[in-house]
Structure formats: structure tokens, C-alpha cells
Amino acid sequence: MSKINKAILNIENLRQTAQKDQWVNRIHPLVKLFLTIFYIAIVVSMNKYHLLGTLVLAIYPVFIFIVGEVSFKDALRRLRIVLPLVCIVGILNPFFDRTIVTYVNLGFATSKYPDGMLAVSGGFVSFFSLMIKGVLTVFASYLLIATTTIEDICYSLRKIHVPKVIVTQVLLIYRYITLLLSEVNKITQAYELRAPGQKGVAFKAWGSLVGRLLLRSMDRADEVYESMCLRGFKGDFDITRQWYGESNKNTFIGDLSFAIIWTGLILVLKLVPVSYIIGSLFI
Amino acid sequence: MSHIHIDVENVNFSYLKDKPILKDITFQAKENDSIGIIGANGVGKSTLLKLLVGLNADFSGSIRVEEIPLERKTLSKIREKIGYVFQDSDNQLFMTTVYQDVAFGPENYGLPKDEVEKRVEDALNKVKIPYLIDKPVYQLSGGEKKLVAIATILSMNPDIILMDEPSVSLDPKNRRNLINILNEFDHLKIISSHDLDFIWDTTSRVILMSEGRIVADGPTEEILRDEALLDRYGLEKPLSLTERNN
Numbered sequence: 001m002s003k004i005n006k007a008i009l010n011i012e013n014l015r016q017t018a019q020k021d022q023w024v025n026r027i028h029p030l031v032k033l034f035l036t037i038f039y040i041a042i043v044v045s046m047n048k049y050h051l052l053g054t055l056v057l058a059i060y061p062v063f064i065f066i067v068g069e070v071s072f073k074d075a076l077r078r079l080r081i082v083l084p085l086v087c088i089v090g091i092l093n094p095f096f097d098r099t100i101v102t103y104v105n106l107g108f109a110t111s112k113y114p115d116g117m118l119a120v121s122g123g124f125v126s127f128f129s130l131m132i133k134g135v136l137t138v139f140a141s142y143l144l145i146a147t148t149t150i151e152d153i154c155y156s157l158r159k160i161h162v163p164k165v166i167v168t169q170v171l172l173i174y175r176y177i178t179l180l181l182s183e184v185n186k187i188t189q190a191y192e193l194r195a196p197g198q199k200g201v202a203f204k205a206w207g208s209l210v211g212r213l214l215l216r217s218m219d220r221a222d223e224v225y226e227s228m229c230l231r232g233f234k235g236d237f238d239i240t241r242q243w244y245g246e247s248n249k250n251t252f253i254g255d256l257s258f259a260i261i262w263t264g265l266i267l268v269l270k271l272v273p274v275s276y277i278i279g280s281l282f283i
Numbered sequence: 284m285s286h287i288h289i290d291v292e293n294v295n296f297s298y299l300k301d302k303p304i305l306k307d308i309t310f311q312a313k314e315n316d317s318i319g320i321i322g323a324n325g326v327g328k329s330t331l332l333k334l335l336v337g338l339n340a341d342f343s344g345s346i347r348v349e350e351i352p353l354e355r356k357t358l359s360k361i362r363e364k365i366g367y368v369f370q371d372s373d374n375q376l377f378m379t380t381v382y383q384d385v386a387f388g389p390e391n392y393g394l395p396k397d398e399v400e401k402r403v404e405d406a407l408n409k410v411k412i413p414y415l416i417d418k419p420v421y422q423l424s425g426g427e428k429k430l431v432a433i434a435t436i437l438s439m440n441p442d443i444i445l446m447d448e449p450s451v452s453l454d455p456k457n458r459r460n461l462i463n464i465l466n467e468f469d470h471l472k473i474i475s476s477h478d479l480d481f482i483w484d485t486t487s488r489v490i491l492m493s494e495g496r497i498v499a500d501g502p503t504e505e506i507l508r509d510e511a512l513l514d515r516y517g518l519e520k521p522l523s524l525t526e527r528n529n
Contacts (some may be wrong), residue, residue, distance in 0.1 A: 012419065016377050016379075016419065019379065151383075175377050178421075220374055222373070223369060223374035224374050227367075227374060227377065228387075230336060230362050230364075230367050231387050231388035231391060232359070232362070232363070232388055232391030232392070233387075233391050233437065273425070
């Protein structure tokens with residue numbers, strides 16, 4: 001299967017995961033959107049030397065992974081793109097920040113470490129902390145889209161009065177991405193069939209290929225938009241619709257409790273040094 | 284005159300000023316009419332259909348749908364009455380599941396949830412695919428996609444159906460199924476197609492176009508049997524008629 005086909009399949013799989021009839025999927029999208037934004041803000045605001053404190057915050061994505069039955073393997077694959085970027089951002093930390101912040105007991109002595117204690121600089125701690133923050137924020141965003149459909153996310157954005165034009169852009173980009181990918185697939189397949197033995201697309205063909213792709217995608221995007229307009233789409237979402245009802249077994253009280261409990265828990269984990277308290281119980 | 288009808292008078296349209304696509308188009312379509320628009324490639328069949336639902340603006344002349352003049356401010360009203368089926372079903376189906384796609388129109392027109400569900404079920408029953416209701420759209424075959432695309436417009440209970448090349452990419456069984464469905468629809472329908480056998484089976488009147496003009500307008504029986512006329516405008520007699528003659 002070609003890379004593009006795989007990408008299309010991944011998007012479709014994600015859509016299907018988001019549509020599962022499960023408790024997490026049925027939670028009001030506004031609650032999930034708020035919790036995700038709040039969680040990311042808290043993770044990002046953690047002290048850069050507070051490695052364990054940041055690690056403890058993993059409890060939220062772990063909970064959603066388990067309850068929502070979201071594939072951890074798929075989430076890990078999303079990290080492939082983001083993690084190297086985070087790595088590049090933090091890679092110089094160990095060189096600039098050489099202040100010793102902690103010692104690790106190796107349990108044995110060597111000629112280099114006669115007392116068996118390995119000194120760890122602030123740069124290393126902040127580098128790992130940054131990596132963990134990257135992983136946690138990607139997981140949180142992934143879990144939001146894996147348990148909420150794009151229509152519901154747009155619905156909640158409109159509920160909090162995000163301008164119509166922005167929300168429509170989000171929705172259309174999501175719809176058009178598969179169209180664009182399928183056009184790329186068709187064009188590259190046609191190219192490959194007439195360029196046997198060639199690896200990739202020749203440089204001189206790039207201009208016309210991309211131009212053609214642009215024109216074809218615009219045509220298709222036009223038709224999709226026309227089709228939406230013909231069926232009464234006016235660029236807005238029905239934000240008055242009832243979320244709770246026969247088809248949704250969740251209740252307002254349940255969702256509200258979920259929001260309050262998790263907001264409280266995340267705040268506690270941020271403000272109280274839970275990792276030290278637990279650690280002190282054992283040491 | 285019955286309330287379902289379309290009046291097109293002296294319509295001219297062009298994308299570029301010096302290259303007119305449609306020239307002086309005039310015709311009337313009445314309730315229960317089933318009209319086939321035929322003609323060689325690039326004569327303006329699809330453009331004409333798109334004009335009727337306001338997808339191409341800036342035409343001169345007049346188009347009236349059920350006495351409502353086609354203007355920007357009346358588009359929503361007119362589009363509620365007309366169901367348009369695109370040539371490529373992939374462009375018409377943009378939601379994730381069949382249910383969501385068929386429900387998209389009724390939901391946009393603010394119908395209550397119960398009514399939307401009923402409309403979806405009725406539409407899928409009409410095209411005989413109720414079992415596809417929860418299926419993801421991308422898993423459908425070409426024929427199934429076409430039927431779902433038709434269901435998406437039937438769920439809006441249109442007075443008029445416009446179809447652009449509906450028989451393209453259908454296997455014989457799905458094609459026959461589509462013919463039966465169209466013949467059961469008793470309102471006004473306008474079908475543009477190269478497939479003259481399909482036009483023969485589904486329409487009672489034919490409008491023949493050439494170079495943006497209407498060159499013949501009459502009963503299907505009469506026009507599709509006129510080999511000389513069809514030949515003059517780059518078409519061939521339907522295969523089924525040829526076989527019968529033999």
C-alpha cells in the first residue's frame with residue numbers, strides 16, 4: 001500500500017474511532033475541549049526542573065487511553081513527527097545549563113565517580129522535562145480527536161463563540177485533506193506507471209505536477225462546497241441542538257462531574273508535590 | 284399550470300466574455316416531465332443543469348422555478364425544491380457515514396431529529412439500500428455511492444430532480460436498479476447523459492444540444508429514432524433500438 005493510501009486509511013480509522021459509541025465519546029465535546037486545553041496549559045506551565053511532577057500528569061491521558069479504548073500504538077506513531085522537533089528545541093539545554101541540580105546514586109564507585117554519585121545538570125533535567133511535555137501534549141490532543149468527531153469539535157468551538165469563519169475553515173480543511181490526498185495518489189500513480197524504474201518524481205516534472213494537483217483539488221473542493229450549499233449548508237452549525245437525549249446515554253450531571261473532577265485533580269497535581277509526598281513515604 | 288415547473292427563457296451564459304457556453308436557451312419543464320438532455324461532449328449540458336440550481340451565476344435571461352425567479356436571494360428557497368445529483372458521487376458524499384450524509388440536508392433545514400431519522404430511513408428505502416445506513420462512505424462501491432448520492436437528495440423531499448451523467452460507473456445491475464428508481468419518481472426530473480439507452484429507458488422527452496444551443500426538443504421516441512439527426516450532432520442511435528431494428 002502506498003504511503004498516501006496509508007495516510008487516507010489512518011484518517012478514516014481515526015474518524016471511526018471518534019464515532020465509537022462509548023462513554024468517553026459521548027461526553028459533551030465542550031467538556032473535552034476545555035479539559036484538553038486546560039491540561040495542555042498546565043503541562044506546559046510546569047517548572048522545567050520538575051521532571052517527576054510533569055510525569056505524574058500522565059495520569060489523564062492514561063485514563064482516557066484505557067477508558068476510551070484508544071490504540072496506544074497509533075498514538076505513539078503520531079509522536080514520530082513531533083518528537084524530533086521537540087528534541088531539536090531542547091538539545092542545546094545540556095550545553096548551556098550546566099548547574100548541578102541533583103545527584104543520582106549509582107550504587108557503586110568508579111575511578112570517575114569515587115563516591116558513586118552521578119551529578120545531573122539542570123540542562124539534562126529540563127531537556128527530558130521538555131520531551132515529556134511534548135509527549136503529553138501530543139497525547140492529549142490526539143485523544144481529543146480520537147474520541148470526538150470533527151463536527152462535534154466545531155460545534156463546541158461555535159458554542160464558545162469562536163468566529164464562524166475560523167470554525168468553517170477547520171471543518172473544510174479536515175474534509176478536503178482526504179480529497180487532496182486522493183488526488184495526489186492518482187497523479188503520482190499515473191506518473192509512476194509512465195516512469196518505470198524512476199525513484200520518486202523527477203525534479204523537472206514537479207512544477208506541472210503540483211500545478212495540476214492544485215487545479216484538480218480546487219475543482220473537487222468547489223464541487224464538494226457546491227454540494228454542501230445545495231443541501232442547505234450556510235456556513236454555520238446548529239448550536240442550539242440538544243446534546244443529551246435518547247441517542248446519548250450520558251447526562252449533563254455526569255459530564256459536569258467529569259469536568260470538575262479532572263480539573264480539580266490536574267490542579268492538585270500541579271500545586272501539590274505529589275511525587276515527593278509519595279516518594280517520602282518509601283524513603 | 285401545476286405548481287411544479289421550470290421556465291427557462293433566452294438564457295445566455297459564458298465563463299469568458301468571448302466564449303459563450305450557452306446561447307439563447309429556452310424551454311419549459313412541467314410536473315411529471317422526465318427530460319433527457321443529450322449532446323456531444325462540451326455542448327453545455329452540465330453547465331445548463333448547474334444554472335438551474337444557481338451554481339453558475341451571471342447568466343442573462345430568466346430562469347424561474349415554480350414562479351420564483353432564480354436570484355441570489357432566492358437560492359435557498361429554490362435549492363430546497365431541487366435535488367441535484369453530481370456526476371462524481373465522491374464529490375457529493377463528504378460525511379463519514381451514510382446516515383450522516385443523507386441526514387446532512389434535512390438537518391441543515393432545521394428539521395427535528397425524529398423527522399430527520401424518518402427522512403433518512405425513507406430515502407434509503409426508496410433506493411433499496413437501508414442496510415447501508417451505518418456504513419462508512421469510503422467503504423462503498425461505485426454503484427452504492429451513486430445510490431447514496433441519490434438518497435441524499437431524496438431525503439430533502441425535492442419537487443424536482445436534476446442528474447448529471449447518472450449511469451457513469453454503474454454495473455448493469457446497478458444501472459437497471461437506478462432506472463427503476465428514477466421511473467418510480469413521479470415528479471419532474473431532468474437527466475443529462477451520453478448514455479442514450481439510459482435516456483431511452485428513463486425519459487419521455489429529449490432536449491438535444493449542440494454548441495450551446497438547443498437544436499431539437501421533442502418526444503424521446505421521436506428524437507432517439509431519428510438516426511440522421513443524431514448523426515448530425517455527433518451521437519449514435521441507442522444500442523437497444525439498433526438491436527430491435529435488426
